[in-house]
Amino acid sequence: MRRALPCCLLLLLACRGPNTRTVEQPPPPPPPTCGDGIIQEGEDCDASDPGTGTCQSLGFDTGRLVCSSTCRYDTALCVKRCGNGVLDLGEACDGALGLEACTTWGFHACTDGCTVDTRRCVAQAFEPGPQVDMAKGGPAVLGDLSPRGPGDLVMAVPAMARVEVLPWSMTQGFVSTSTTKLSFLRFPVRTELIDANADGITDVATLNDDGTVDLLVYGGAAYTQTGVDAGCVGATFLPSDGTARGSVVTVGCGGFGVVNASGVTRTTTPGSTAIARGPFGVLWADSTPEVHLADAGLAPLPSAVTQLGSGDLDGDGDEDLAAVTSAGVELFENTGSGFAARATFTASSPLELRVLDLDQDGRADLFWASGEDLVLRRNRSGWVFTEVRVAAGAGVRKSTAIGDADGDQDLDFAVTTATGTDSTKTRVFLNRVR
Numbered sequence: 001m002r003r004a005l006p007c008c009l010l011l012l013l014a015c016r017g018p019n020t021r022t023v024e025q026p027p028p029p030p031p032p033t034c035g036d037g038i039i040q041e042g043e044d045c046d047a048s049d050p051g052t053g054t055c056q057s058l059g060f061d062t063g064r065l066v067c068s069s070t071c072r073y074d075t076a077l078c079v080k081r082c083g084n085g086v087l088d089l090g091e092a093c094d095g096a097l098g099l100e101a102c103t104t105w106g107f108h109a110c111t112d113g114c115t116v117d118t119r120r121c122v123a124q125a126f127e128p129g130p131q132v133d134m135a136k137g138g139p140a141v142l143g144d145l146s147p148r149g150p151g152d153l154v155m156a157v158p159a160m161a162r163v164e165v166l167p168w169s170m171t172q173g174f175v176s177t178s179t180t181k182l183s184f185l186r187f188p189v190r191t192e193l194i195d196a197n198a199d200g201i202t203d204v205a206t207l208n209d210d211g212t213v214d215l216l217v218y219g220g221a222a223y224t225q226t227g228v229d230a231g232c233v234g235a236t237f238l239p240s241d242g243t244a245r246g247s248v249v250t251v252g253c254g255g256f257g258v259v260n261a262s263g264v265t266r267t268t269t270p271g272s273t274a275i276a277r278g279p280f281g282v283l284w285a286d287s288t289p290e291v292h293l294a295d296a297g298l299a300p301l302p303s304a305v306t307q308l309g310s311g312d313l314d315g316d317g318d319e320d321l322a323a324v325t326s327a328g329v330e331l332f333e334n335t336g337s338g339f340a341a342r343a344t345f346t347a348s349s350p351l352e353l354r355v356l357d358l359d360q361d362g363r364a365d366l367f368w369a370s371g372e373d374l375v376l377r378r379n380r381s382g383w384v385f386t387e388v389r390v391a392a393g394a395g396v397r398k399s400t401a402i403g404d405a406d407g408d409q410d411l412d413f414a415v416t417t418a419t420g421t422d423s424t425k426t427r428v429f430l431n432r433v434r
Helices: 004-014
Strands: 126-128 132-134 140-143 152-157 162-169 180-182 188-194 203-208 213-218 223-229 248-252 255-260 263-268 272-278 281-286 290-292 298-300 307-311 320-325 328-334 339-345 351-356 365-370 373-379 385-391 396-403 412-418 424-431
Touching (some): 140 188, 140 412, 152 188, 162 188, 213 255, 223 255, 223 263, 255 281, 281 307, 320 351, 328 365, 339 385, 351 396, 365 396
Parallel strands (some): 140 396, 272 307
Antiparallel strands (some): 126 424, 152 162, 162 180, 203 213, 248 255, 255 263, 272 281, 281 290, 328 339, 351 365, 365 373, 373 385, 396 412, 412 424
């Protein structure tokens, strides 16, 4: 009997006629939609059902949470007091509000919780770090070459026809026994930092004893040399202050040249007395005295200028001037219609004038070298600048490099002096803001 059952079923199926009806399954219900009043997967809320969220549960302090037309929370009416630019009850600061200036060196910061962070306000601006002696050395700059990490001292060594790269060790400082030697049968007298191929990796520009300019570009395993400018003997680089841009600027040959991987764009500056690289490009002063701005603008100056620097000294977004004149170091405000004298600092034979933010408080400070000292003028706003001096030591100075030596994201100094015919000593001064 058990064997016969499958056979019967087969006979029944074979005997189905054309009028045999099949029972169909009912269609599935339509998918849930936003606005049906039911919170489904992927929805925060839905019409009459506001969900369980609140402004406070989403990290705000107060306000009303709204259900949007897409059934997601809309926080437009929620309020977060910290970060709204207002000193609310219980907040020590909010953005720049409530922050007192650091009276020593550095800055105060406002945290994400609107409390004051005082860790960047330090008693001593710079402290001496390890120094390095080179039997064969030369002028240097501070940068961060590949592989990335703490800083590198990039030194021109004309006596050995090469560039040497000294890495920073957190225990020893710059290490002369583990240098990378870049030799291309040239006699480099100056080096500068450049990102020649815009890959975010720092390359090196060299100015050679015959005035030629070469680029040493890192290709992932080694540096290759490319000559880009015939130049002229006696030219020099405008300093980069530790920043590798897409170009470097040479001064000489009756003007200045902007050098990049494509070559050089040369500009003559008849009667020029000083040239600087500012935030908007190269500017220069002449003996009239007038200043020629990067946008081809021209403005008279009240004093003759022998050195020039530029930056936003008063925080209004335009380019002000610092200049060495017969009176010392003078500051000139960009008024929109010209430059007005705002401050004068007596200085003894100031050299290497630069404008840059040394204490990391967001305001441009002043730097120059005077004798054996490095002179810093800290911007306290309102055209008030307080003096800080760093004793850099004796010796005939070959270079004063500014950049991040120890990799802590602030600007340090590396002062290289001659100790013999070709030998040098580099003293490092570490910024303690960070």
